[in-house]
Amino acid sequence: MARRQYPFHLIEPRWQDQWEAGQSFRAFNPGELLPPDHPFTQRHAPVGSPGPTILPPKYYILDMFPYPSGDGLHVGHPEGYTATDILARYRRARGFNVLHPMGWDAFGLPAEQYAIKTGQHPRVTTTRNIANFKRQIRSLGFSYDWSREVDTTDPGYFRWTQWIFLCLYQSWFNPLTQRAEPISALTFPSDCITDAQQRAFRDARRLAYVAEAPVWWCEALGTVLANEEVVDGRSEVGNHPVVRKPMRQWMLRITAYADRLLEDLATIEWSDSLKEMQRNWIGRSEGAEVDFQLLDHPDRLRVFTTRPDTLFGATYMVLAPEHRWVSVITTPDQRAAVEAYRTHVAQKSDRERTDATGAKTGVSTGAFAVNPVNGERIPIWIADYVLATYGTGAIMAVPAHDERDLAFARQFGLPIRPVVRPPDPTTEAIGFCGEGTAIESCGPEVSLDGLTTAAAQHRITEWLAARGLGQKTVNYKLRDWLFSRQRYWGEPFPIVWRRDADGTLYHEALPEEALPLLPPALEEYKPTPDGQPPLARAEAWVAEIPGATRELNTMPQWAGSCWYYLRYLDSRNADTFVGRDAEAYWMGTGAASATPGVDLYVGGTEHAVLHLLYARFWHKVLFDLGHVSTAEPFFKLVNQGLILGDDGQKMSKSRGNVVNPDDILKEYGADAFRLYEMFMGPLSETKPWNTQGVEGVYRFLGRFWRLMVDETSETEFEQRSAAEPGRAAEFLADLRLSAAVTGDEPTAAQWKALHTCLRKVTEDLDGLRFNTAISAMMIFVNEAMTWERKPAAVLQPFLQVLAPFAPHFCEELWERLHRHLGVETPSLPYAPWPAFDPARLVEDTLELPVQVNGKLRDVLRVPANATADALKAAALAAEKAGPFLVGKTILKVILVPGRLVNIVVG
RNA sequence: GCCGGCGUGGCGAAAUGGCAGACGCGCUAGACUCAAAAUCUGGUUCUCGCAAGGGAAUGGGGGUUCAAGUCCCUCCGCCGGCACCA
Structure with a gap:
């Protein structure tokens, strides 16, 4: 143990107590009465109860709130928290009204799994973990306004999470206005008359809707997972196997917002890489849908393509094995092979199936379709390289100009016909996937020959549209958000189910007055033996409302974190999720010069897509409905880099390289710890921990x-x-x-x-x-x-x-x-x-480095007010530069005022 | 494979196109001490040289410039994300 440099062990608790007792870091809302003896009041001196124009400018600096796990903080948490705390204190000194809050993202699987194992209510463990996190965070001296603390599992909080769900439920996305609008304002078509018809009409359009959809079911966790929570065919949490299974689930229509989520990235200051990740996730691609007439069948088969200009090169078609028409079109002699292939594919794990090593499998259906541009008969295959969940689940294959189609065509001996000439004549046309000039693309009714790729796409799309055979379309990789979980420790849905006169099941929102809807008390937190969510065990709760049964699912953990930054603005408001004045002031729409949204949001990259995409989506819905005043929640966002163990490896219990802040604090104190976290390197970089480095900043404080x-x-x-x-x-x-x-x-x-x-x-x-x-x-x-x-x-x-x-x-x-x-x-x-x-920096003399041909030869001390000519003369006369000038011609002398002189010789 | 980021001493890292390695760790010599710790002072990229001083050096190669770690081209390596998305 190092000798103590100064008595931090006495100093730090003393000031922490003092800050708490004096509520030193309380942020004041517009309209709030300012305590006259508070230093904020004394500095900014507004008298009485100011409105937003009297308060100084706002600065909202936000941390990603933690999940209070049983392990407590690791040194990665305080990295971001220290950075934001330094900036919060800096902005306070600069005269801003700083909002710097903290809270707990406390619903989640670990507490529930612990409950299943021990029977202990998740509330108990959650409360205990929060207390430990709070102790640790407090011991670091962060200037949070604890009066605004939120806990997503607090009924006073999740009441509003449920309320926002109802906003989504009661809204639809109007494609004409590109905004969410109340579902009540949606007019029914004339043939939509009965209650059941009208209900179905609305239910098909709500932003929160129910779908019987193939979902990722995780047996080990007893729940479904969102696409985003499944990695390589296993659960992101716990790494358990998952399987596809059709189930009735709540979905949120995030895809309606795909374009706005994409476009508005231009209005916010996030890193390029982060924006790029969001763009990739949304995965917008423009193209066309084209209908192919089936041979010996009345229907047309629709495909999506980004290259309609290559239609003349389409030599076969491929359906995803799960495509609903496979069994319809397959010819009798191919039936056995097709069925065998489909069975084979269904057994493949997702990992095997997406293993893009290039080897392609597939089988012919025996059916044919007609290429609309040239009337050619082309065979229809099924193959697992075509995904059922993207586009229409079917493609036209253009092997000459698509890598995957080419590999497949070569494997099965299908024809390959080049229809694009590359701009560079030395490039091989077959396998060329870029843009060029259309060739061999002349049919009885339309010709693309000689057109550039862009022009050809335009021409063919118009031709298809005129014939009713296709149109321009946009596709996204983004899927709607699977929003229900079969868990106990989450927000219950404010929804009940009823049956109409025909016995048809339908859902209905609870009235706002029924919120918060609390989860029932349970003794056993496991799903029921017949696969129902754990809430089904609370029979009385489920049937509490006469004639109805409650929704048994709960919301995913993302729900609470989608809007917590808004609750901080007005966290004790019992009447609304956030008061209008508070929202306008802190989100910056109350003053022209203020930043729109959170001024700075700091957190890890692990939330680059999920949390940040979901929160932006909810925020936009709330914006459309008039509940918030900005289109984007987080104006500037910075990702702190990962802190590795002192062995340069990711910190993990199994490696034994985890650093516990409590140990560092005990030895060096919070101030040295904070300094070291910031001194290690740039905030966004990944960097290894080195306890000896703490020693260095500790000595600095001691000095x-x-x-x-x-x-x-x-x-x-x-x-x-x-x-x-x-x-x-x-x-x-x-x-x-x-x-x-x-x-x-x-x-x-x-x-x-x-x-x-x-x-x-x-x-x-x-x-x-x-x-x-x-x-x-x-x-x-x-x-x-x-x-x-x-x-x-x-x-x-x-x-x-x-x-x-x-x-x-x-x-x-x-x-x-x-x-x-x-x-x-x-x-x-x-x-x-x-x-x-x-x-205060002005000096009489300056140092002037003298270079000869760019190499440093001397450093002169010269008067600060010397003329350019005097400096050049001094440089040429420089003693140590002299030998390098002997026998050389001086070509020019470059003087960079205040920096250096460079003598160029030849 | 595609997209994004990054390559600088033994280590963490600094350098508006203008003195490469600030600051810190470590190491090392000295002072203080009976001794140690702590503290203070000096040294510490490599290389040639007794020294004064010289030369080389920011992943490799090329280019622009009076001047390049920084800008451009190209190759290599590492990290992160996406990954059969038609």
């Missing part, structure tokens, strides 16, 4: 401590508290500052050291470069160590810029400094950020 504290009194304090540890806090009060700390006017060099530091730290904070900001402060302290006198006028601003990083340490020295000077101590968190003054 500054010794710079300010009187050595004799420090020794005395050490000895007395070693003798009587119980009275250490008392002895600490007797500690004196060094006599070298004075009210003297600083020297020019001291001012320069301070303002160099101020400038660097301020710029770096604006650019989220915490590591280099800390370097700048180390440089300042290294220099200040050499000073005989330490003027308070430079120490005080320095404490202010260090405070966001090491708040407890700075509060302590700030208080002592003011007491030492015999003046009243102002609030540190609300003290105005010290301004950088360029005049």
Whole structure:
């Protein structure tokens, strides 16, 4: 154990208590009465109860709230939290009204699985885990406004999650306005008369709807999973096998918003890679649907293609094995082969099936279709490289210009006909998938020959549309969101089921007054033996409403995290999910200069698609319905990098390289821990943990401590508290500052050291470069160590810029400094950020590097006001550069003012 | 395969196109000490040289420029995402 550099163990709890008692970091809403003695009030001095125009500008800085697991925090959590806390404190000092909240994403599988094992109610474990997380987070000194804390499992919270579900349920997406609108305003067509017809009409359009759909069922977890939760045919959580199974499920119509989710990425400041991930996930592709007349069958077969211009090159067709027409069109002599193939495919795991090694399998149906452009008969095959869930589940195969079709055609000896000439004549036409010129594309009614790919696509699509054989279409990889889970520890759906006179089952929303709908008490949290969700065990609860039964599914964990950032704005509001004024103020639509949405959102990349896509979707629905005022929730988003173990490997229990923040805090204190987390490297980079590195920043704090504290009194304090540890806090009060700390006017060099530091730290904070900001402060302290006198006028601003990083340490020295000077101590968190003054950096002489042909040869000290000619002359006369000029012709002399001189010789 | 990001000392890393390696870790020499810890002072990219000083060096190769870690082309490697999406 290293020697203690300074008594952080006494200082840190003291300030944490003080911040809590004084509610130092409470953020005030418009209309809220400001306590007159609060430092925020004292700084911004609005009297009484201000509206949004009187409050200072808002700054909303958000962390991704954690799932409070039983393991507690690891060092990755505080990385993002420290960054946001530094910025929150910085913005407070800059005069913003800062909203910096924290909460708990507490519904979830681990608590439920623990309940199944032990019978202990998830509420109990959840409460316990939250308490532990809160203790750990509090011990790091983060400036959260705890009065706004949310817990997704609190009925006062999930009541509004259920309410938002009802918003989705009661809305539809109007394709004409491209917005969600109330379903009640949807007019029925004239032939839609009976209750049942009208119900079916609406139910088919709701944003939350029920579908009997093939879903991913996980036997081990006893639940279905969303597409996004299945990785390589196994559950993302727990890595259990999953199977496809048709079930009745709640779905959310996120696909209706695909285009807006895509387009609005342009309006927000996220990293390119993150935007790209969202784009890939949505997977928009433009193309056309084309109908092929089946031979010996009245129907037409519809395919989707992004290359309608290659229609003349279509030499066969392929259906997905699951396509509903396979059994209809298969000829008797192919039936056995087709059935065998379908059985074979159904047994393949998803991994085997999507293994894109190139080997293709398939079998002919024996049926034929007619190519509409040239009347040619082309065979219809089935193959598992065509997916049932994308496009129409059927393709026209153009082997000359599609890699997969080419591989398949070669495998089965199908014809390959090039219809696109590559722009580069040396490129082989067969296998060319880019854009070129159409060739061999002339039919009885339409010709594409000589057209560019774009023009050919346009021509053929028009021709198809005119003949009623196809039209332009857009397809997405994005699927609707499977929103129900067969679990206990989640939000129950505010839905009941009834039967109409014909005995048909239908669903109905509970009225808003029925919210929150609490989950029933249970003794046993497992699904029922007949595969019903655990809620089915609560028979009385299920049948509570006469003539109806409750929906037995619960919502997925994503539900609570889709909107928590809105609840923070007004978390104690019992009348609405967020008050209008609070929403407008914090989301920035109340003032022209404010950022629209959350100013900065920091979290890990693991949420790059799921959480961030879902939350954006819900936000847009709420926006359409007039409940929120911005189209996007998170204006700027930054992903913090992963922290690896000190062996450079991902931290994991099995590797034994997990670092527990509690251990680091015990040894070095929270301030050193925070500094190290930021000093390791750029926020977004992946970087390995190194406990010895903590030692370095800890020493830095120790040096500054010794710079300010009187050595004799420090020794005395050490000895007395070693003798009587119980009275250490008392002895600490007797500690004196060094006599070298004075009210003297600083020297020019001291001012320069301070303002160099101020400038660097301020710029770096604006650019989220915490590591280099800390370097700048180390440089300042290294220099200040050499000073005989330490003027308070430079120490005080320095404490202010260090405070966001090491708040407890700075509060302590700030208080002592003011007491030492015999003046009243102002609030540190609300003290105005010290301004950088360029005049303090001006110097009489400058260093001027002299290069010859780009190589450094000398460094001269020159007067700052020297003329260009004088500088060039000085460079040419430079002693150490001289030998490199001998016998050479000076071609030119380049002077970069304030930087260097380069003498070019030949 | 496609998309995105990144390659700089023993390690974490710095460098508006302008002195490569700031700051920190580690190592090392010294001061203090009976001794150790802590602290303080110095050294620490490689290479030639007793030294003064020189040369090389930012994954490899090429280019633009008076000047390139930084910009352009190309190849290699690593990380992340998507992956038979027609």
